[in-house]
Amino acid sequence: MRTPSTDWNPSLYLKYGRERLQPTVDLASRIDLEAPNRIIDIGCGPGNSTSVLRGRWPEAEITGLDNSPAMIERARQSGIEADWIIADASTAQFPGEWDLIFSNAAYQWMAGQSELFSKLRSNLMPNGIMAAQIPLFREMPMSGVISEEAIQPRWNFGAGNGHLMIHSREEYYDILSGLFEHVDLWVTDYIHVMPSHEAILEMMRSTALMPFLAQLEFEEDRRAYEKEILKRIGREYPARGNGKVLFPFRRLFFIAK
Numbered sequence: 001m002r003t004p005s006t007d008w009n010p011s012l013y014l015k016y017g018r019e020r021l022q023p024t025v026d027l028a029s030r031i032d033l034e035a036p037n038r039i040i041d042i043g044c045g046p047g048n049s050t051s052v053l054r055g056r057w058p059e060a061e062i063t064g065l066d067n068s069p070a071m072i073e074r075a076r077q078s079g080i081e082a083d084w085i086i087a088d089a090s091t092a093q094f095p096g097e098w099d100l101i102f103s104n105a106a107y108q109w110m111a112g113q114s115e116l117f118s119k120l121r122s123n124l125m126p127n128g129i130m131a132a133q134i135p136l137f138r139e140m141p142m143s144g145v146i147s148e149e150a151i152q153p154r155w156n157f158g159a160g161n162g163h164l165m166i167h168s169r170e171e172y173y174d175i176l177s178g179l180f181e182h183v184d185l186w187v188t189d190y191i192h193v194m195p196s197h198e199a200i201l202e203m204m205r206s207t208a209l210m211p212f213l214a215q216l217e218f219e220e221d222r223r224a225y226e227k228e229i230l231k232r233i234g235r236e237y238p239a240r241g242n243g244k245v246l247f248p249f250r251r252l253f254f255i256a257k
């Protein structure tokens, strides 16, 4: 029986590892740094994004930082050569200066990103780069699925609970251009071909649905909640003729110098 958790579940998260890794591969391939000495991966999770950085820059000193003990434990067990730190990026002081401050799919969980980016900017080497991918979740039907179910009185979710903190692409440009001389931004829709609606539910269970499920004390309520989410997923993402379901996932990338 599943129990509600306020920490991340690395195994469930990695179940859709291929889908989650491609944006890191794409972002890392566009970073124009020959041999950075020091790299930090903010919100490194189980180390999947960090492994791509290690592959691209084998000689670099790499640190993975995450505030989830379960994720850092999994990263430590991964065997990826890196230093692992449990810390909240919003409040942590970052030791020293970095050539690359990287983050894949993590800033959306952090409040005060404008202040955070400003702090991170001050921790960059003079020719350093800040690179990130943030899902533009609010531009996806899945966001409506979650927010419309969240306001149903039967769940009694507190206002604002669990909502991801994501700016618009214009707001990210404004924040970054106030801090950096050069900002590249782009958006990609990754069209995940899912075997079923249940698979979409399962993929979301380990991320966007997690804060809502964690508020439901009883297994019975969690099942009922997921049943309603599943119905909404079915309406928003009709199955194709072969039974597969297309789940386009929109992601914003930036590289700031």
Ligand SMILES: C[S@@+](CC[C@H](N)C(=O)[O-])C[C@H]1O[C@@H](n2cnc3c(N)ncnc32)[C@H](O)[C@@H]1O
Binding pocket: 008, 020, 021, 024, 042, 043, 044, 045, 046, 047, 048, 049, 065, 066, 067, 068, 071, 087, 088, 089, 090, 103, 104, 105, 106, 109, 110, 207
């Ligand atoms: C969706 S996962 C991304 C993991 C990995 N970077 C990847 O590419 O798949 C988001 C990660 O951000 C972490 N996170 C959320 N808020 C954080 C914070 N304030 N400080 C540090 N890490 C945070 C979570 O614990 C989680 O591991």
